[in-house]
Amino acid sequence: MDSSLKRLYDPSTIAVVGPSPNRQNLATIILDNLIRAADDGSLKAKVYAVNPLYDECLGLKCRRVLDSGTDLVIIAVPSRLAVDYLTMAQDSGAGTAIVISGGFSESGGKSLRPMIHGIRVLGPNTIGIVDTSSGINTLFLPRFKKASDGTELRSIPDPKKGNVSIIAQSGGISVSLYDELLSSGMGIRALTCLGNSDDIDAAEVIEYFADDSLTDLIALYLEGVNDGRKLMNSVSRASSKKRVIAMIAGISDAGKRATSSHTGSIVKNSDVYFAAIKQAGALAVNDYRDFIALIKSYQMLGEVKGRGVAILTNSGGAGVLAADEAMTRGMSVPPLHDRLISLKENGTLPSIASVENPVDVSASGDDKSIVSVYRSLLDFDDIDSIVIISTHYPPGVTDSLPSAIASLRKEHMKPTVAVELGKSQWSYKIRDLYDANGLPSVDSPQQASHILALLYSMSKAKPTWHPVSETNVATIYPGTHIEPEISEFLTQFGFKSPKWRWIDEESDLDKIEYPISLKVFSDRLVHKTEAGAVKVDIKDRNDAIFAYRQFRERFGGERVYAQEMVRGVEVRVGILSDDTFGKYVDIGIGGTLTELLKDHSTRVAPVDINEVIEMLGELRAAQLLMGYRGRESADVRSLAKSISALSIWAASYNKLMEIEINPLIVNATGSYAVDVRATVEF
């Protein structure tokens, strides 16, 4: 464990700098909160105040200077003063500082980075941290606020212990996640708002909580990082011990590198982010409400171990919505009729109940019928999780149901999400009762199924990321390389180079086997086909001479070569560089059309053989490789092996800017690099 971050989250001494007699002053509010926490025993650290302008603040003596070696200095003053205080902290040998102050690089100002030496800094532009174990809490937002009618209403909840560590870049999202979870009765292990990350970044905080025995789940909200591979390494380490979920937002293609490759036009920056998160073993979530519901549900339920979902409802329509969604999300809805029909026959369920899946006890069903079906479902091995939709409207449903269901679930530990519809007082009451009894409640049948599918995906997420740094990398000359020469180079990775020969005069066309492609050799033609510099599938010498003469006319002195025609499935393999994550691999199948259809799969490089096989499986056109419509199946394993080897080389060879094989023609005899373009930095 990084001891410098221990001084941040679990300090023995805390200095708050800049508090004043003004109660609205941020530093004063933070000091006030910390003093109260120290007084009630929840904060163990010793807290003191520093302000050379005042003798006293909140009854505490204000010191002129910082003690030597303070663990944590909290700086919540205007940006110019913040710099002075940070210097003072550094000079006094303080361990860590939280710079709450905004007005730095986030709003066109300066980064603190150049001035940070020795001390470790969280921020600037952060609301700081909450650590429910050490008791530190720097949230300076009002806990209560007065409404215009004079009533005091809760604005943010108080901390409570739990097992999720939230790490978020945005202050607003940090505090709203905190509010959502704590106000629902959940606890958290810690909350960290990263702010501008001028020193301590997401990766370091993730590493810290990866080693934290009180954390089970790490929830990340990221809007971009500087060092993508550092992030991947830390998330990989964390996800081998804990569960990690991540929400990624605001990743635009605005700053994307210009490239002439097809790969570059297909892959979005966010594709690379999502690939990185997945490779590092975290589960990516796209929707803010799903993100919150997933954190809450994981804390209450843990993971879902299999795809089988039973839907138990007293509203047929709501059951249909849940079942549709479960199937859309890749879950299965096993038949239940034969196992539940006895409940209907023996009168436990109303005669108008349906015992398919969804099981619909109907509006005539009551607590007892719902509980009896639920109890049966707990015993079925093919039912891995349950959606229970017990709308409160029918007279027979009471507020005793949530605790009855919850206590059965606790015995059997079968993950269950409860759906209660509506906005009436009963709707809120029933949802609150489910939550309070440890069953997550939602207000949409579709969300319930989606959450269970996410909890199932979580159980399957695992890190597959292994960075490599080969020391003996095969190099090629700077500049642009095209086939046929570069194809020969690629044979070391297992690709095949189609047979070829230079055609310098027409008589050379007598010496070859047909069919062939005839191509102009020129690295200035980026899109050879569109430029008319390629003529494929030439069946005989006559056609070849015709094409050769055309080339001579149009492309003058450029050399021309003939290439063996290879038949098979067209694959595109591109390796490019992303500003955040460095080299990434992208694979597509089928040439022009899949490019239009954006059927592709992305990963940060390097990738191992299994990862390539998984990538191929993600392509909707993957069936083409498996011998679609009676064609011969391709040698997928050897294809994967070659792409993996290429990716290891490309990832290790920094001067390689990009390489694209398009098409790579794949058949049962191998993978032929028919068209290649590689660029190496000068």
Add this chain to the structure above:
Amino acid sequence: MDSSLKRLYDPSTIAVVGPSPNRQNLATIILDNLIRAADDGSLKAKVYAVNPLYDECLGLKCRRVLDSGTDLVIIAVPSRLAVDYLTMAQDSGAGTAIVISGGFSESGGKSLRPMIHGIRVLGPNTIGIVDTSSGINTLFLPRFKKASDGTELRSIPDPKKGNVSIIAQSGGISVSLYDELLSSGMGIRALTCLGNSDDIDAAEVIEYFADDSLTDLIALYLEGVNDGRKLMNSVSRASSKKRVIAMIAGISDAGKRATSSHTGSIVKNSDVYFAAIKQAGALAVNDYRDFIALIKSYQMLGEVKGRGVAILTNSGGAGVLAADEAMTRGMSVPPLHDRLISLKENGTLPSIASVENPVDVSASGDDKSIVSVYRSLLDFDDIDSIVIISTHYPPGVTDSLPSAIASLRKEHMKPTVAVELGKSQWSYKIRDLYDANGLPSVDSPQQASHILALLYSMSKAKPTWHPVSETNVATIYPGTHIEPEISEFLTQFGFKSPKWRWIDEESDLDKIEYPISLKVFSDRLVHKTEAGAVKVDIKDRNDAIFAYRQFRERFGGERVYAQEMVRGVEVRVGILSDDTFGKYVDIGIGGTLTELLKDHSTRVAPVDINEVIEMLGELRAAQLLMGYRGRESADVRSLAKSISALSIWAASYNKLMEIEINPLIVNATGSYAVDVRATVEF
């Protein structure tokens, strides 16, 4: 207007049959509700009770029999008795009946249809109707329910007048939509639960509210209908006068017709439903929470007229989520910096505010800064709608903000959705205040943008559906037809037939122009290519003879023909029949690969030229037709004209079971029906 439904929704006399002294009896509950409504003047109809077993119920005299010509008879008794009462109602000349009772076809019992004559029946298996104009309300669910601590809590809200008419098949969904809207302070025009639709169906009810002057929006929840074209006709008529939104659920492919065509394997039953809804001018919504939020937002805001969205926030992270979602949903987020920078320069906004779009006033911003930006946004012509995210956490945000924003909006009528995050007391208070002031509030930045995008789509939705029934339809013989003969038939629609001739002996191969395709003529080979019965791109006589001999060996006595090779973009056009909607058209581009990638567009037939052009535009591979990568652009208009003509023929020709042209090769000179298969019923 259908006067028989007027007697249902606006009756002068209502009879409730089967009430008893038992207060839990459904008929008694309904009678009780109606009497109270009549007493307080909200219900104008005269209400009476019928039960031969009792003299009195709820202080009302029970009659033995029904009066002659009662407008509406409400039947809420066990199913066997329901049949008796329905017969009695019919015999007494009653106008309409609502059969609340379940236990009919929905749970394996009988349909009421065969016994309904003269009388019009809603149900069975329905919770009935609420009409806030006539005051009728048959909801028999408890308005209040006692919790286990003895407190009485609201279970469903009371009716309130509004402009949305809800029509739903499911009782549970009906009541939860009712609860969601009414408990949020919204009103409704009417609620209709269709139940089993043994007589009155969705189409009829839609027609009724299409003509209703108090209805602005019709919201449909459907799980399937019997007569798809009747539904389309009624929705088309409704959507030419009102807005219609529809949520479709539970449409599985279980009962789908078997077909050997590619089209049949690509198109799902739900695709045809969604196409039908769109052609009829309604907006389809997939998510239950979005459906509710959209109803609420449309009532408060009306439509959104353009794509430009401004996002005004005091939380940068939440602003990013809203902006991401707006762009994902096809909206635009115009730059605002130059127009708002003065607000920062003159000190209205904090120095750390950002005046891009999102505009982030930061946590230092207060009511005043938010209101001043909002006021500016109202004047910008390229801003068609606004997301306002005013999280309550910062000290400067008060509960006066919602009404300040709402009154500005009312002056300028610019659609605005308010986002308030969290679950603390302030979160609920602020959301309630926005709702109460006429600005829809949501608890997710993403949902706000999505709702605005849906309101924009609503403004673009319009009916394009025109059923045809040609009287003089060109017919073909029963059985299966394949090219080349059927291709000649298709020329009447504007398709071209590739040149061809029979090859009955090898010498016939001397008489043709190369390149050609050589094909075996056999309607028993459904997938000719896979069977090896097609050889394309034969360049000369030698290759042709080789292929011809192979065919002779493998396919014995079948005739063989040569077909001109046509170059161009491969298109697939299929017209098949769906059990609910009848003939539908499906178009794809690119052969095998788009089939794997499911890049296709579906419509109920017939389609006019503009509809075909829209269908082509929906294909991700559409660029291929427009001359992708330097190829010549196809004659899209003539293609669309031919497909439209084909669809009119197919839709009018009942005996045609299916026709598929695959490929239809399209180039600048026309659309060539290279491979065709049509089946006509015997």
